[in-house]
Amino acid sequence: MSRDAIAAPWGTRTPYGRGEVWPVRVDMHLADGVTEADVDRWVQSASILHSNGDALDIAVKDGRVVGVRGRGEDRVNHGRLGPKDLFGWQANRSPDRLTRPLVRRGGRLVETDWDEAMDLVVRRSQDLLAEQGPSALGFYTTGQLFLEEYYTLGVVAHAGVGTPHVDGNTRLCTATAAAALKQSFGCDGQPGSYTDVDHADVIALYGHNMAETQSVLWTRILDRLAGPNPPAVVCVDPRLTPVAREAAVHLAPRPGTNVALMNGLLAEVIAHDWVDHDYVERHVVGFDELKEQLATWSADRAADVCDVPVEDLREAARLVGTADRLLSTVLQGFYQSNQATAAAVQVNNIHLVRGRLGTPGNGILQMNGQPTAQNTREAGADGDLAAFRNWTNESHVADLARVWNVDPMTIPHYTPPTHVMQQLRYAEEGSIRFLWVQATNPLVSLPELHRVRSVLSQERLFLVVQDIFLTETAQIADVVLPAATWGEKEGTFTNVDRTVHYSGKAVEPPGEARPDLDIFLDYARRMGFQDKDGGPLVHWHDPESAFEAWKECTRGRPCDYTGLTYDRLQGGSGVQWPCNDRSPDGTERLYVDGAFWSAPDYCESYGRDLVTGAPVSQTEYKALNPHGKAVVKYARYVPPHELPSEEYPLQLTTGRTLYHFHTRTKTARAPQLQAAAPEVWVEMSAHDADAYGVAEGDLLEVASPRAAVQARLRVSGIRRGVVFLPFHYGYWDTPSGHEPDGGARAANELTVTEWDPCSKQPIFKTAVARVRLLERGDGTPSAAPSTTASRSVRTGPPATAGGPAAAVEEDVRARVAGGAR
């Protein structure tokens, strides 16, 4: 059957009951006029436009991508695809792809060849290394390359250049997930599995609008909700999201009060003694301290701080405290908000005191935002040491030096890796003079854009941008390197629940565009990086040999890939790490029976002070946790630094919509997606809209102490006193190109330069704001989608639909015996 995947983004229900296998439903979209029979070949891959890891096959006809089809046998999606999966591929063949390298001459970017462009990059690198040393060079990568590329980049930056200035835009999406897991379990690595949805009787989503950010995982929950014995959903979100609409309890706290909320929930759990004391005794340290500190908290106090109904908070506590099988998921509402890590850690604490981690249905999913963010983290392209080795453990550094065959002094481990906001500061003061940005767009995605533009456009900074389009950031670069993307190169990547997928090359990249891996290999060769015996430091030459090198790096580490090969991944569909001799079929859930990776000599991190961010020392950690248990840590609530005032009476929160990804470089070039959410809007509650005398479609100015943007109003189900702006909309498709000309529209013009002390994740969700009417609407509604959290609470705006161009074939099949789990 056919459906409109814009109007009905989650598709047809295939209900199932607790403990049953999620039915298969294969979704497919092919270019207009192409049928399944016309397709020359199907190339195995997975989605690159969110973190869910939906497995799909790419349809190729006459050397061009003509569509996609979900992989019914895959454990992640059982054949389903979300709107971005179904339509996003069209961006690959957009006529404005970068096809030749560009260099700046006389203030303008002009086309050149690879030799000249790479020569410029290499000469500048070598000059700065000679003049200042590695501290002059920084690398800012992404969550959208492949594993093999991140690993190569990590080796190049850490052991070749030798700089600690390495980070990814995962800092903006998933740094807090990693930090929270390190705090609680001593190591990154997702404890849960998507199959926990099949078993859970309570699913708690903390600041996680899953319906829009991981739409296929939400489909799995919708199918449970439509089946027998459905789970109860607990939703924490200031907006009336699709998740909130399905929730048994919806808590919409005041922005910035997540820690207070979590302390209230934990205080209730402990007051009712919904605690597994035996588990805590055997597997957890820190419980007595937690309990003592929580004595000052109660449901009443938390409800007061968060401004939520106390009976709702109590009911939420009862649900998470008494669930037989509790699945918790966390995302940007926590990660990009005040006290990010502290709040996310409290979610882990709930699971640890309830003592069921590692059993079906009792998972934690500290979510990622991007498709390959997990690889950025594990391969060290976010600055961490490869394969979850510990920066502050000399034996780990020595072991990595053995793998790379370099002197341990080569690897810069004297300081924590420099996160992107600090890199920006070093560039501002002039000590970072070379910044190589790959597949990310800081001129739209970082906070306080005026400052970002002013720092990155300095004459004294040499800016290299490697991307597939001339983004806002590429427009101000000194050198632009045209990259190949998904479908044009081979590699592997790993989703939120540790599922590794193979992604094949379906078509040739356009013009002279090159795979990111080839660019890094070329740089390493030209730079002449050597190991300590004079051999090439980067001794691999293609994706598969890079994968094999990575496998050796992971041997014996938590993210052990040694049981995987390209052949194996191509023969099947998606395997969860660790996969090795001991777990040849992969590992569904971590931390079964309280077996953690937190022993002092094995753990990735000793943790940090949740308020100051100061690292815990090896000695302190050994005293605290000598036997490698899980750690529960109390966090004191600290109010956000910007609070509403007479001048700025509102709070601003930013976020995403279902139909776009990041700065719309791909999704705006997919006609169905762009039409579904064509321009920026601002959301206010009905109460606030009435108070300000403004209505749907009115043009408003939203101002913070830093800047102002213009957007048309959508009256939505958002909490009173809070305004929302989607962060996707920059300037590349406006006449001004990379910056505002007149009315600004990028939400990050308004956000504040501040980050979580622990995870260093910027805080996008607690700026203050004021609004004023600029111009009455002419009756035309704002461009906000009606299918999502931006749904109007008033009548008037038409329903979002995609029409025939958004038609998707759905094949709801009988259950596959012994099929995907």
Place this chain on the structure above:
Amino acid sequence: MKIGMALRELHRSENELARALLEVSERHRVDHDVFYLGRELASWSQAHVRALADAGSRYDVDLDPEPVTGQGLLAAARERWSDAVGRDPRAALRLLVDVREVYTLACGVSVDWELVAQAAQGVRDAELLALSKACHPETLRQMRWANAKLKESATQILVS
């Protein structure tokens, strides 16, 4: 009995630490984590000052319950200076000097809390001992923060 003297000295050193943290915060507002955490950590010392004034009254010492605040014209001037020199690498060296001062002041406060705790045990003043147990760990966290910030920044500042 000289407990009053020890309390007076601790009250003075906590105030000095608060003042130093506030100054660091104001002077380095373009180093955003220093700006925010400086103020946050100063508020801990300010709370200690209030608590010490309360404790002092039991030992016949009159301690001002109002901690230093760092507000005023001078502070505003320092903030402007900070914005103006944000692109001058010499400001980075000043950061090391300033955070080093915070670290050494916090070490002094830590020792003072130890002296007070010892005295409190000697006179069996459970209330004063509890105060020390509540406040001293925060001093240690202030020290660790300053130490971590120095380690994190030193290489870039000194080799660039």
